Amino acid sequence: MLPERISGLERLARNLWWTWDADATALFESIDPGRWHATHHNAYALLCEADAARLEALAADEAFAVRVDDVVARLDAYLAADGWCKTGSPAVAEAGVAYLCMEYGLHESVRIYSGGLGVLAGDHLKSASDLGIPLVAVGMLYRRGYFRQVIDDGQQLVAYPEADFKRLPVVPIMDDTNKQVFIEVPIGTRTVKARIWRLDVGRVPLLLLDTDHELNSGSDRALTHYLYGGDQETRIQQETLVGIGGIRALRKLGYKFGVAHMNEGHCAFAALELIKELVDEGATFEEASVAVRHKLVFTTHTPVPAGHDRFPYDLLDKTLGPYRKAQELPQGAHVDLGRVHPGDWNEPLCMTVLALRTAGKANGVSELHGMVSREMWHGMWPKLKVDDVPIGHVTNGVHPIFWMAPEMRTLLDARIPGWRDRTWDQSLWAALDDVPDEALWNVRQRIKRNMIATLARRTGRRLDPNLLTIGFARRFAPYKRGDMLFTDPDRLAQLLEAGPFQVVYSGKAHPADAEGKKVIRNVLRWAASSRFRDRIAFVEEYDIEIGRTLTTGSDVWLNNPRRPQEASGTSGEKVLLNGGLNLSILDGWWAEGWDGTNGWAIGAEHVHGKRPEDGNLGDIPTTDAADTESLYRLIEHEIIPMWRDRTDGVPHAWIRRMKRSMATGIPRFNTHRMLKDYVEQLYAPLIEGAPVADDFPQDETVEAGVRPV
């Protein structure tokens, strides 16, 4: 129990708004810095565990109490304000939006995410809240979540610690008689019951489904234990829960929405439930599967064919057969919606196809990824030209406040009024030219020292604040080529000497990804070698805290995927918010962002255009070798000389590049702009009744058939 005078802290701790408010964050840290770090910056757990005498002392400290009052007053003002949507898009403000995703990366203390998809979804919610978009989100509350990485003897080990929901800022949804609310989800012949927790993200409620309670049997209880941890059968059951259960939770709690946004194919079963609702109101199944397009938006994130969830018919039938039969639908009804060629009984159900077929608006997550997706799914619309395949693009962004170091926010508040609300307004950012180089450089040095302190606390290792620091943190999937810098160790050694510079690595490989784990082992081996260990560090357990630390503090951010396999990537967008510079392959967002003056493009000499095939040198070894050569040359001939070129200790040419990077990048690669695009290009047109993609102009229409025996 908190002392009355500072009881406002509990309200603050229960709304993740505090995670992107610097004063609120500082307030919690000041209560007990040691416990703050020990709880992994979990404000709610901190209050639960804080020393009673310390809280009494703080309540008696009027200066502290007034700070609490001020921050609570700002939260109240934030929750009551209108935001952009009310005038920016009245139709959406009136109708509301539902958003479904398998994972949410909101903060390091809420471990229901694995990586980029979740972080994007988390930023989507934060910006929807800031812009006043009436959005309600649905996901799952994982008991153990995604794995924690422990590095031991050069190997990646995994751990799955259990979360204590009582220590999270989630509240169970109760009914009028104070009983927990449950929804029922059909899985096989069973009815699985899920309870619903609410997590407040500013003004946006995030509903989290949880099957781990005594009304379910053992294996059903385990359904919400692991994120991306189980076999195919667990996966289809989880996707049933988030899709069908997601819609049922929204209905049960009375949320209205004009559109539902399926973020990645995992949630595509939501379409089956919306179709069922229309059938229950009297439509035929065929009518309903067309009509549902006026309500559904779909975003695809995967540029690699093998990355899309596919389920064989038998598994679908085992999981959702009873659901289908209860609706008296023919055997092929559901599966055909998820097939490129309906009626082809050799074809499994693909969640992406199901989502594309049932959504009235669909998009990839960068211009290049839009093209790759139209190419990849052309088979669904064989009569259309590739460019006419109805998949557009909205380029991913990052939340412009959460991912920016407080020191930089303060500088921009003073220099660029309005940047927090009209982040997308390009005209605001010319004012960066007027910021004195020394002022910007001082902020950079402070942010970098904070990074070094955080890394020292997390790893015991202290980097050199005066050295050029290159950061590399991401999932270790083979296409990201995480060990590219070590291709020619002698050359790397020369460069490290010439710089000198240091490199910080972080990242996980999925436990089932043998190739990815090999890449980590290779990086770990070099980082531990006597040759490189003074200059190369590997930080274990890449999470949102490490992501925030490295993207704020690194001078240069390295990203070298095999083009065009990076759908968008977002970590480099975090870097430019903080004045760091990108050194990246022209893939994903960077293919749109680079202009020759605002960072460096690896392989620019052989990638001249914007089509996926541009710069395709043929086989993988040839491309890898050319990209590696380009990377070494950029470091040697451009980055090191520019870093060393100083007047009175200040690198003016470098800072000119920083200002270009910020002025060209910040207004475009942020989620405020991204949400505005989703509202204006996808949500509002559907809500206002714009025509949607026709039914599929297939050469042959196949009736929803019966499987041949």
Ligand SMILES: *Cc1c(COP(=O)(O)O)cnc(C)c1O
């Ligand atoms: C930003 C972020 C990502 C996504 O970045 P990519 O550029 O897509 O790799 C993944 N994980 C964490 C923890 C992040 O903060």
